[in-house]
Amino acid sequence: MKNSTLYMKLSIFLMFISGIFQMSYFDISWEYFRMIQAIHILSSIFVSVLILIPYVNKHTYKYMVIRKVNSTSGVFLGSILFLIIISGTYLFLVGNRGGDEIGIAAFNIHLYGSFILLASLFWHIKEKAPNVAVALFILVFIQTPSYSEEIKLHNIQIKEGFKRYHNQDWTNSARCKSCHEDIFNQWADSNHRHMAGTNPYYMVLENLAAEDMGQEFRLWCMGCHNPSAVTTDKTRTAHAMDGNNMPAIVFESGSKDLIDELKVHGNSRLEEGVSCIACHRIIDAKSKGNSSYTLDLTSREKYVFEDNTHGVKAWLGEKFINSNPKVHKDSYMKDIYKDSSYCASCHDEFLPDSKRAVVSTFKEWEKSPFNNPKDKSKHKTCIDCHMTKLQDGKLTPLKGTSTDGGAIKKDVKVHYFSGSNHFLSGLKSKEHEDQTIQLLKTAAELDVDIRDNKILVGVKNVGAGHHLPTGVSDFRELWLEVTLYDKGSNIVFRSGKLKEDGNLGPDAKVFMKVFGDKDLKPVGLFFWRYEKMISDTRIPSGERRVESFDISDLKDVKLSKVVVKLNFRIYPQWVTDIVKNAYPQLTNPPVIELEKVTKEL
Numbered sequence: 001m002k003n004s005t006l007y008m009k010l011s012i013f014l015m016f017i018s019g020i021f022q023m024s025y026f027d028i029s030w031e032y033f034r035m036i037q038a039i040h041i042l043s044s045i046f047v048s049v050l051i052l053i054p055y056v057n058k059h060t061y062k063y064m065v066i067r068k069v070n071s072t073s074g075v076f077l078g079s080i081l082f083l084i085i086i087s088g089t090y091l092f093l094v095g096n097r098g099g100d101e102i103g104i105a106a107f108n109i110h111l112y113g114s115f116i117l118l119a120s121l122f123w124h125i126k127e128k129a130p131n132v133a134v135a136l137f138i139l140v141f142i143q144t145p146s147y148s149e150e151i152k153l154h155n156i157q158i159k160e161g162f163k164r165y166h167n168q169d170w171t172n173s174a175r176c177k178s179c180h181e182d183i184f185n186q187w188a189d190s191n192h193r194h195m196a197g198t199n200p201y202y203m204v205l206e207n208l209a210a211e212d213m214g215q216e217f218r219l220w221c222m223g224c225h226n227p228s229a230v231t232t233d234k235t236r237t238a239h240a241m242d243g244n245n246m247p248a249i250v251f252e253s254g255s256k257d258l259i260d261e262l263k264v265h266g267n268s269r270l271e272e273g274v275s276c277i278a279c280h281r282i283i284d285a286k287s288k289g290n291s292s293y294t295l296d297l298t299s300r301e302k303y304v305f306e307d308n309t310h311g312v313k314a315w316l317g318e319k320f321i322n323s324n325p326k327v328h329k330d331s332y333m334k335d336i337y338k339d340s341s342y343c344a345s346c347h348d349e350f351l352p353d354s355k356r357a358v359v360s361t362f363k364e365w366e367k368s369p370f371n372n373p374k375d376k377s378k379h380k381t382c383i384d385c386h387m388t389k390l391q392d393g394k395l396t397p398l399k400g401t402s403t404d405g406g407a408i409k410k411d412v413k414v415h416y417f418s419g420s421n422h423f424l425s426g427l428k429s430k431e432h433e434d435q436t437i438q439l440l441k442t443a444a445e446l447d448v449d450i451r452d453n454k455i456l457v458g459v460k461n462v463g464a465g466h467h468l469p470t471g472v473s474d475f476r477e478l479w480l481e482v483t484l485y486d487k488g489s490n491i492v493f494r495s496g497k498l499k500e501d502g503n504l505g506p507d508a509k510v511f512m513k514v515f516g517d518k519d520l521k522p523v524g525l526f527f528w529r530y531e532k533m534i535s536d537t538r539i540p541s542g543e544r545r546v547e548s549f550d551i552s553d554l555k556d557v558k559l560s561k562v563v564v565k566l567n568f569r570i571y572p573q574w575v576t577d578i579v580k581n582a583y584p585q586l587t588n589p590p591v592i593e594l595e596k597v598t599k600e601l
């Protein structure tokens with residue numbers, strides 16, 4: 001009898017441990033996770049049938065029927081055990097596939113019940129509500145700060161009553177490569193692909209936000225940066241950079257990692273970022289910002305074998321699509337994809353509690369001269385500028401096919417998603433770097449004059465359909481570098497030259513916004529602490545700004561020429577320095593000269 005009690009306790013404890021390690025909190029790598037899961041399920045069935053149920057039967061009979069012992073803790077323990085076994089059986093036979101409430105309930109009963117089971121086991125053995133039991137209860141129910149219903153961290157809607165998706169629902173983007181090779185390659189090195197675990201700046205900031213605001217706050221960031229993780233109930237961005245190892249992915253072109261993963265794991269692994277189906281299965285987008293889009297991954301019509309990733313079935317599945325792609329096209333192409341409001345759900349960002357706007361690219365575009373639906377020749381959407389190829393410094397529609405072997409189109413929508421971050425995509429692909437720098441150079445025009453002892457520099461935002469710069473313009477650096485020479489070619493005045501440490505000095509005229517806290521102190525990296533705007537010197541679309549530089553103390557100097565440059569740097573040096581502490585392999589982003597004018601005097 002002694003021995004069987006010991007086996008029983010030991011097996012409950014092992015089932016508990018192998019179950020608990022599957023919680024996302026522990027973030028166990030997939031290799032181990034799948035082993036632990038298999039061990040947990042198979043050994044639980046084995047242990048329950050062979051040890052647990054026979055033991056409980058005998059034990060109950062002996063104490064309750066023969067000795068007539070009346071044990072509250074015993075009855076409680078027995079009921080919990082019953083619930084755990086029933087919910088476990090349901091999870092095994094039917095599962096928790098997201099589509100039925102019972103599955104979700106079974107999962108929660110199984111998870112939380114196991115803590116209660118362990119606690120009541122201690123209670124039952126010791127019969128005096130020992131501390132261990134209390135400690136376990138506290139462990140389950142006290143968690144990081146919880147956000148109330150009104151403070152919604154993300155607004156992603158999932159179609160048709162599903163609470164969450166499974167990894168398999170998130171078709172790997174490399175699945176699309178076999179027929180849309182060019183588009184896949186454009187997207188593969190774009191900032192829409194590398195925006196979570198493989199963007200070192202993002203990882204440093206997501207971790208900082210979690211330390212500052214509580215772990216749950218990550219969900220705010222992830223709604224836009226990592227939709228697949230949020231919709232499969234992951235609570236943080238997994239990344240290969242733990243332990244300060246910068247993965248090869250940061251420098252590797254063509255998303256080779258995704259292609260390899262599809263070969264080895266099929267669709268079982270999630271990919272980060274805005275994947276093909278993250279965009280092409282958005283069925284509704286409210287231009288409200290903070291990830292206010294509706295995703296429907298599951299209710300589309302699928303061809304036979306479409307989801308197979310290997311072998312003859314996968315091959316046949318592709319033949320079925322190609323032979324009659326109408327249903328395929330209908331499920332991946334919607335009318336809203338032509339609208340700027342489609343991009344607004346992620347490109348307008350506000351703080352979840354105070355609703356203060358952090359990024360307002362869409363709202364800026366709405367007020368810009370490019371939002372002109374009455375005059376089609378002037379109307380330009382996000383897609384017109386960010387999904388059109390650039391050639392010789394101009395947006396030049398690309399003639400070609402969107403599908404290998406497909407119809408020739410006059411304006412294939414390219415998927416480089418060039419914006420301003422030439423640096424991170426440029427580490428992987430020169431073509432992306434070149435596309436982005438070409439786009440950046442279409443943004444502004446520069447003019448210069450010297451009058452009334454002042455250098456007057458005009459900067460006009462001619463090419464951006466929103467403020468210049470837009471987006472995370474609290475981190476971007478766009479500034480004027482002005483150099484004035486005398487007749488002997490000596491520099492007599494200078495502004496905007498980088499200091500020795502790589503940072504800009506206080507004299508530089510920078511176009512950016514600076515967020516402050518309630519006492520108007522700059523918030524620095526902590527942009528979620530923003531309460532008051534300290535300054536906003538960005539240039540709205542279509543407007544011209546004049547900056548003046550005082551040279552009244554040079555009245556008697558014979559001047560020869562002034563050279564003005566409009567410079568851009570994707571991150572200030574001090575930000576890169578912080579990120580390099582975590583990822584020393586990172587290089588410094590270069591300064592890009594967007595415009596230059598010289599005036600002889």
Ligand code: HEC
Pocket residue numbers: 171173175176177178179180276277280317318319321322325328329332333402403406407
């Ligand atoms: C087996 C080949 C194949 C695969 C794999 C495939 N597609 Fe397609 N796709 C096609 C064909 C064929 C067309 C029709 C092309 C045409 O009409 O020019 C098409 C059309 C499309 C269109 C509409 C294009 C248009 O011109 O309106 C979209 C969007 C699209 N596919 C997205 C995807 C996505 C996303 C994936 C991956 C999840 C994918 N496709 C995988 C073959 C494929």
Ligand code: HEC
Pocket residue numbers: 173176177180183184185187188192274275276277279280337338383387402403409411412413414415
């Ligand atoms: C950020 C959202 C987004 C992502 C990510 C995205 N697409 Fe698109 N895709 C669009 C939009 C918007 C259009 C253009 C719609 C229009 O104007 O007709 C488009 C157009 C297309 C077309 C038709 C192109 C044409 O000009 O006929 C295909 C095919 C396509 N996408 C496939 C893909 C594949 C494959 C991936 C992943 C490798 C992908 N898309 C990733 C938003 C996206």
Ligand code: HEC
Pocket residue numbers: 340343344347361362365370380381382383384385386419420421439440442443463464465466467468469470471472473476
């Ligand atoms: C008329 C062309 C045009 C239109 C329309 C346009 N953009 Fe841009 N966009 C640009 C140019 C040029 C740049 C580079 C200069 C800059 O950073 O503002 C840019 C930059 C960006 C950036 C990078 C900002 C940064 O500095 O980090 C994002 C993000 C962006 N655009 C998103 C959008 C979205 C979303 C829309 C639609 C609501 C849109 N754009 C409409 C031309 C356009």
Ligand code: HEC
Pocket residue numbers: 191192194195196199202223224225227274278279342343344345346347382383386387417418419420421422471
């Ligand atoms: C699911 C959310 C989501 C949607 C939808 C989305 N984006 Fe983005 N986009 C992002 C995020 C997040 C980034 C920042 C990625 C990074 O740089 O790490 C980004 C980056 C970009 C950039 C590059 C900015 C830079 O600094 O270079 C451009 C350009 C862009 N998006 C345009 C678009 C356009 C155009 C659309 C609509 C067709 C769109 N996006 C739809 C989330 C989204």
Ligand code: HEC
Pocket residue numbers: 199201202205206209220221222223224225289290291345346347348349350359419420421424470471472473528
């Ligand atoms: C509403 C959607 C949204 C939310 C929420 C959001 N972001 Fe972003 N984020 C974006 C978009 C869009 C861009 C691209 C804008 C640009 O390039 O200027 C971006 C850009 C960034 C960048 C710059 C990427 C690069 O290298 O170019 C970082 C870093 C970043 N976000 C971190 C975060 C963190 C950390 C959080 C949460 C505390 C967060 N974001 C919340 C949409 C969002």
